[in-house]
Structures are given as structure tokens and as C-alpha cells.
Amino acid sequence: MPLLDETNKKILNTIQLDFPIDPRPFKKIAKKLDLSEDELLDRIKTMKDEMLIRRIGGNFVPDRLGYHSTLCAAMVEQEKIDLFTQTVNSYSGVTHNYRRDHNFNIWFTFIAPSMEIIQKSLKEISVKTGVKTILNLPATRVFKISANFKV
Amino acid sequence: MLTDLEKKIIALLQTDIPVVKRPFLEMAEKIGISEERFLKVLNDLNDQGMIRRFGATIKHQKSGFKANAMVAWKVDEDRVEKTGNIMATFREISHCYRRNPAPGWEYNVYTMVHAPDEKQCHAIIEKISQAVGEKKYTLLFSRQELKKTSMKYFEN
Numbered sequence: 075m076p077l078l079d080e081t082n083k084k085i086l087n088t089i090q091l092d093f094p095i096d097p098r099p100f101k102k103i104a105k106k107l108d109l110s111e112d113e114l115l116d117r118i119k120t121m122k123d124e125m126l127i128r129r130i131g132g133n134f135v136p137d138r139l140g141y142h143s144t145l146c147a148a149m150v151e152q153e154k155i156d157l158f159t160q161t162v163n164s165y166s167g168v169t170h171n172y173r174r175d176h177n178f179n180i181w182f183t184f185i186a187p188s189m190e191i192i193q194k195s196l197k198e199i200s201v202k203t204g205v206k207t208i209l210n211l212p213a214t215r216v217f218k219i220s221a222n223f224k225v
Numbered sequence: 226m227l228t229d230l231e232k233k234i235i236a237l238l239q240t241d242i243p244v245v246k247r248p249f250l251e252m253a254e255k256i257g258i259s260e261e262r263f264l265k266v267l268n269d270l271n272d273q274g275m276i277r278r279f280g281a282t283i284k285h286q287k288s289g290f291k292a293n294a295m296v297a298w299k300v301d302e303d304r305v306e307k308t309g310n311i312m313a314t315f316r317e318i319s320h321c322y323r324r325n326p327a328p329g330w331e332y333n334v335y336t337m338v339h340a341p342d343e344k345q346c347h348a349i350i351e352k353i354s355q356a357v358g359e360k361k362y363t364l365l366f367s368r369q370e371l372k373k374t375s376m377k378y379f380e381n
Contacts, residue, residue, distance in 0.1 A: 086283055093280035095267050097247060097260055111246065118244050118281075128282040129375065132238035138275045139227065139235070139378050145324065145335070163372045166380070171372035174295065174365040178330070181295065181365070185376045209327040215305070217321035218313035219277065 077124055081109070082117055086127070089118070093130065136185050143185040144192055144212040147178040150205050155180070158203045165195055178209070230258070232379040234266050235275075239375055282375070292343045292366065296350055297332035299361040305334060308357045312336055315356075317349045332363065 084107055094102045104114040121127045136143045150158045155173070162168055162182055171182035186192045189212070196208050227235070233256050242248045253263035270276055300308050305323050312334070313321045320337040336353070340346045343366060354360060 086281065089281040090283060091278070091280055093242075095249075095264060095271065095279070097249060097264065099248065100244070100246060115244055115246070122244065125284055128284050128373075129241040130244070130281045131240060131242050131279075131375070132235070132276050133278045133282070133375065134235060134239070134275055134378060135277050136376065136378075138273075141376075141378065145322075147330070159371045166377060168372060169374050169376050171370075172367040173369040173371055174367055176363070176365045178365075180371070182372070207329070209330055211324040211327060211330075213322040213324050215309065215323035217309035217323070218318060220319050 077121065077126060081107070082121060082126075085114065085117060086121070089130065141185050141187055142189045142192065142212070143183065144189070144210055146182050146184055146196065147209040147211065148180040148182075148205055149178050149207040150180050150203075154203060154205060158199075158205055161199055161202050165199075167192070167195070178207075227379075230256075231266060231270065234263065235270070236377070236379045238267070238276075238279075239377055292340050292346045294338045294343070294346045294350070295365045295367070296336045296338060297330075297363050297365065298334040298336070298359055299326075299332050300334045300359055302333070304359075308359060309334060311357050312353060315349070315353055318353070 085103070088103055088107060093099060096102050098111075100114050100118070101111045104111045107114070118127065148158065158180060159171065162180070163171060165184070167184050167186045168182050169185060171180070173179055174181055184192050184195065186195070193210065196210060200206060200208060237252050237255065243251050245251060247260065249263050249267070250260040253260045271279065298308075309321055309323060312318055317338055317340060318336045319339055320335070322335045323333055324335060326333050338346050338349055340349055346366070347364075350362070350364065354362065
């Protein structure tokens, strides 16, 4: 059976958005998709084992929890990329980090209880790695956040 | 202000919900409260708009969206509001923000575009560029995922 068959596609499209807050959430989803609860649980477990599903849980709004978030961009020389990545990734507030095709080649997000902590951490990273140019680009306006993918 | 119980529940919800018949019962037991209480707090957090999204996070590279590009746009400030709102209507755009420009970096609007391949990313961006009438932008394709995790609020 291919992993991404029609049933699994339906499951993914449903559980990305409408995970029920209910004592038997999987039973509710199963009913909606005309599956048995056991079959649904099996299919979800398989998709997690195969890493198609990263996790099931809550994604919170940082500022509503009293946190600050930003996007950072760094210009890192080729031979420093490993050191820089290791250093940046060691901060638990760094949740996403990508190497991109540009002069500003490393882009990461940083969440912390205050912007001062973020600024201090960026200075620390600069000192530890010798990378001088790190931009701190907090959002001033959010037009859209929607990280669900119709499969 | 969040209560200690709310913080404990938020910390648990950021991990991974167990794939069992009564996942909330299992999580409630971990912190010594009833399933009913757990669900009530979770519902309240949701009603207060603390939860952006509750559900599964999928690995989109594995689900057919193999290319993702960040596009940084330079938009005149007096057009940012209108432009951002139009960009947000495109299904292919998952994120759209305004950020302040910085020295050596003149861009102020950011969009994340996902598509099955880079060619289609380019086509989508061209379509959006025409729709909003903005020509000044730069594309940053992701070449390597160096870290992707979810934030652990109120750990310990």
C-alpha cells in the first residue's frame, strides 16, 4: 500500500486543521472519515513512523504567551557554516534554521521571553563565531500564517 | 497572566500527543489532573486565541511540496498594507509579514512560497508580482534544513 493513498491524504488534510478537543478525538475523526478508530490510529502511527507526520500538538502564538519572536539573517563564509550552524542551533529559542541561496545565506527564527535576550544572544553568537553581519528582523505586521498543506 | 496549571498544559501540548484512544487522559495523568479538567483548560486557551493551530504538523517536503522559497519584497511603505493583504489571499503563500528593513537589506515584505518544484515556485511568484504590481524582489530558495523544531515554552 502506498503511504500517501487517498485515505491517508484525507486523514492528513483533516488532522492538520481540525484536531478535536474531545476525550476521544481519534474516534471523532474516524467517524467523519468513515473509518474505524483502530484503523485510523494504525494509519496515523504508520505515518508518524515514516516521518510524514512530524508531530501532533499545539502551535502557540508567542506574543500571547509573553514571548518575542524574530527572523534573523546572517552572512556566513563557507568555511564557517558548520560552526555557525552548531552555535546558533544550540539556542533552544532557535526553532527553524535554513541555508538559503543568497549572500545572506543562513536564516533562522528566534523566540525568547524578551527582545533583549535575543539581542544579547545574537551578540554572543557573533563573538563565538566571528560572523559580524547578523540582521534582526522582527515582524511589525502579520498578514498571514497558515502552515497547513493540502496534500 | 497564565496560571502554573496552564503553563504545564501548554508545555505538554508542545510535545507530541500520544496516538491512543484517550490521549488527553494520558497527558492529564502525567500532571495529576482529570481528563475533564485538562480539556477544559485546553478549550479555554483555545477560546482566548492562545493557540494558533491545534493538530498535526506534516513534513511538507515528504508530501509533495519539495521546493520552498522565501521571497523578500521591497514595497513602498504606503502600499504595504494593500500589497500584504492581496499576497495573503494566494493559496501558495503560507506566511506573509512586514519587517523593518536593515542596513544592507532594503526589503520589507516577506512571503513563503511552497510548490512541488522550483520552476513552479518561480511561476507563482511571477503571478503574484503581476497581481500586486511589485517588481522589486529577491528569491531565497532553501538549500538545507539546518534545524526545525517547535518552541518549548515554559520548559521545566
